[in-house]
Amino acid sequence: MGEVKLTNIVKRYGTVEIIKSLSLHIRDGEFLVLVGGSGCGKSTTLRLIAGLETANEGTITIGDRDVTNIPPKDRDIAMVFQNYALYPHMTVYDNIAFGLKLRKYSKSEIEKKVQEAADMLDIKPYLQRKPKELSGGQRQRVALGRALVRDSQVFLMDEPLSNLDAKLRMQTRTEIKRLQQKLGITTVYVTHDQIEAMTMGDRIAVMKGGIIQQLATPAIAYEFPTNLFVAGFIGSPSMNFLQVKVSDLDSTSVKVEAPGLSLNLKRTDASSEIDAFKGKEMTFGIRPEFLALTDVDTSIPEWQSVQAWVDVVEPSGSRTFIHLSVGDKHKLVAEVDTIKVLHITSGTEIPVWLDTRHVHLFDPVSEKRILSTAKHP
Numbered sequence: 588m589g590e591v592k593l594t595n596i597v598k599r600y601g602t603v604e605i606i607k608s609l610s611l612h613i614r615d616g617e618f619l620v621l622v623g624g625s626g627c628g629k630s631t632t633l634r635l636i637a638g639l640e641t642a643n644e645g646t647i648t649i650g651d652r653d654v655t656n657i658p659p660k661d662r663d664i665a666m667v668f669q670n671y672a673l674y675p676h677m678t679v680y681d682n683i684a685f686g687l688k689l690r691k692y693s694k695s696e697i698e699k700k701v702q703e704a705a706d707m708l709d710i711k712p713y714l715q716r717k718p719k720e721l722s723g724g725q726r727q728r729v730a731l732g733r734a735l736v737r738d739s740q741v742f743l744m745d746e747p748l749s750n751l752d753a754k755l756r757m758q759t760r761t762e763i764k765r766l767q768q769k770l771g772i773t774t775v776y777v778t779h780d781q782i783e784a785m786t787m788g789d790r791i792a793v794m795k796g797g798i799i800q801q802l803a804t805p806a807i808a809y810e811f812p813t814n815l816f817v818a819g820f821i822g823s824p825s826m827n828f829l830q831v832k833v834s835d836l837d838s839t840s841v842k843v844e845a846p847g848l849s850l851n852l853k854r855t856d857a858s859s860e861i862d863a864f865k866g867k868e869m870t871f872g873i874r875p876e877f878l879a880l881t882d883v884d885t886s887i888p889e890w891q892s893v894q895a896w897v898d899v900v901e902p903s904g905s906r907t908f909i910h911l912s913v914g915d916k917h918k919l920v921a922e923v924d925t926i927k928v929l930h931i932t933s934g935t936e937i938p939v940w941l942d943t944r945h946v947h948l949f950d951p952v953s954e955k956r957i958l959s960t961a962k963h964p
Contacts, residue, residue, distance in 0.1 A: 589650060589740035589773035590615040591636060596645035598631055598797075605631050607797040608645075616771045618764065620788035622778055623820070628797040629777045630745055636775060637743050638662050650740055662741075665734035669746040671726045673718040673733075679705075680714040683732045704732040707766065724755045731763070735770075742767070742774040748783065760787055781821050785809065793817050810961055815954040818872050818947060824908060827878075827919045829871040830951070833864045841948070841958065843871055847914025850891050852943050852960050861948065861958045869957070870949040877942040878921035880909065880928055895919065895939045897931060911939060 591613040598606035606628050613619045621629040634640040636647060638659035647655045654662045673682050680701055687697045705711045708728040718726055727747060734742060747763070748756045764787050767774050778784055784791045785805040793800045793808060793816075801813040805821075812818035818826045831843040841852045841861060854861070883890050895911040898918075907928050909921040921939065931937065948958040 591741060591773060591775065592646075592648045593632070593636070594646045594648075596632075596635060596647065597643045598628075598635060598640060599643045605797050606635070606642075609797065609799060610645075611792065611799065611802070613773060613775060616773055618767050618774045618776065618787060618789045620776045620778060620784040620791045621794060622781055622784035622788075622791055623794035624779060627794040629779075629794050631797075632794070633743050633745055633775060633777045636741070637664055637666055663739050664741045664743055665737045665739040666743040666745070667727075667730050667734050667747045669749055671718070671730045671750075673726060673729060675718055678715050678717060679710060679721070679729050679732075682718070682729055683736055686733065686737055700736040701732075704735045707735070708732050708762075722755075723751050724759055727751065727759055728762070731766070735766075740773060742772050744774065744776045746778055747776075748778075749780075756783075763787070782823060785821070791821075793820060795820075811956070811959055811963060812947070813956055815870060815872075815949050815956075818949070818956070822874060824875050824920050824922065826872045826874050826947075829913075829917050829919075830868060831871040832868055833861070833866065833948075836861060836865055843869070843948070845871075845914065845917060847917065848893050850941065850943055850946075852946055852948075852958075853889070854958065855944075855960050855962055858958050864948075864950075864957065868951055870951045870954075872947040872949060873941060873943075873945060875908065875920045875922035877945040878911075878919060878923075879940040879942070880921060880923055880931060880937060882927060883940040889942060889944045890940045891943055892938045892940045894936060897933050897935050897937060900928070900931060900933055913939070 593609055593611045596606055596609045621632055623629050631640060635642055646653055649662060683701045683704060684697045687700060705714055708731060710728050713721060713725060748759055751759060760783055788805055790802060791805055791808055792802045795816050801808050801817045808817060808821050812821060829845055831845045833841060834844045835842040839854055841854060843850050893913050895913045897909060898912055899910040901908040902925055905925055906922055907925040911919040913919060944960055946960045947956055949956050
C-alpha cells in the first residue's frame with residue numbers, strides 16, 4: 588500500500604512556523620498536487636515526506652509504517668527534482684542504473700529494468716549519451732526513469748517541469764500523468780502553476796502560509812472555492828471580485844447592489860449564514876467565462892446585464908479577454924469566443940451579461956465563501 592498520512596505536522600525554523608499543524612491523507616495510487624505561491628510550505632511538505640526535513644511535531648506514515656524518524660533511503664520513496672540532479676559524467680544508462688547498482692542488483696536485473704524504463708519513456712536512443720547532449724525534456728525523462736526503476740511505493744516530484752518551455756511543459760505533464768495512471772504509483776507533485784495542478788491532479792491541496800486552504804478535486808476547487816484565496820488563485824484569468832452590498836434577501840433570493848450594478852441572485856444552496864449579511868458589504872465573485880457580450884438568451888432570468896466600458900481587448904487565439912469598467916471603480920474581465928467579438932473595440936460602451944447561476948458571495952472579513960448560486964454535484 589502506497590498511502591501517505593501526515594498527522595498534525597508542525598515544522599519550524601527557529602521560532603517561525605512554516606507548516607502549521609498540517610494533516611493530509613494521500614490515497615494509495617492517487618496523484619495529489621500541492622499547489623500555492625512561493626513560501627506557502629508546499630516544497631517543505633514534500634521534503635518532510637521524503638525525510639529531507641524533520642518535523643518538529645506530528646507523524647508521517649507511508650503504507651503501514653511510521654517513517655517520521657526514518658532516513659530517506661529507508662522510506663521506499665523516489666524523488667524527481669526541479670534541476671534533474673543527473674550525474675554529468677555518467678551516461679543516461681548509468682544514471683538510471685546508479686541506484687540499482689548501489690542496491691547490489693545483478694547485471695541482468697539492472698539491464699532489464701533500465702531497458703523497460705527507457706522503452707516506457709522513449710529514451711532508448713539516448714542511453715549512451717551524457718546529460719549535456721540531451722534537451723531539457725529528455726533530461727527530465729531520464730530523471731523519471733531513474734525514479735521508475737526503484738519500484739518505490741511513492742513518487743515525490745518537486746516542480747519537475749519548471750525549467751522547460753511552455754510547449755514542452757505541456758507535453759511532459761501529459762506524459763507524467765499517463766505514466767502515473769499506467770503504473771498506479773502514489774504520486775505527490777509540487778507546483779506553483781495552478782494550470783499544471785488542475786490538469787494533472789486527482790486532487791489538489793491549495794496551500795497558503797503553511798496551511799491547506801482547500802483539499803478537493805480540481806473541478807470542485809474551481810467551481811466551489813472555499814475562500815477568497817482559493818477563488819483568486821485557481822483559474823486563469825482570475826475570478827472577478829466586486830464589493831457589493833446585500834440590499835435585500837429572503838428564503839429564495841439575495842439582492843446585491845453596487846454603483847452601476849444591481850443583481851438578483853437565487854439561493855440554490857442551504858446556507859443560512861447569508862442571512863446575517865443583510866444590509867452589509869460582501870465580496871461578489873464571478874469567473875470570466877460567465878460573462879457574455881453577445882448571443883445571450885435574454886429569456887433566461889439568470890442572465891442579467893450591466894453597462895460597461897471596454898478598456899482593453901486581448902485576443903488569445905480562439906479566446907479573447909475583454910477588460911471592462913463598471914461604474915466608477917469596478918473592473919471585470921470577460922473571457923469570450925474571439926470570432927464573436929471581432930467588432931468590439933476599446934473605448935466603447937456595451938451591455939455585459941452576467942450568468943448569475945455561477946456567482947459566489949464571500950465574507951470580506953473572514954474571506955470564507957458564504958453562498959454559491961451554482962448547484963453542488
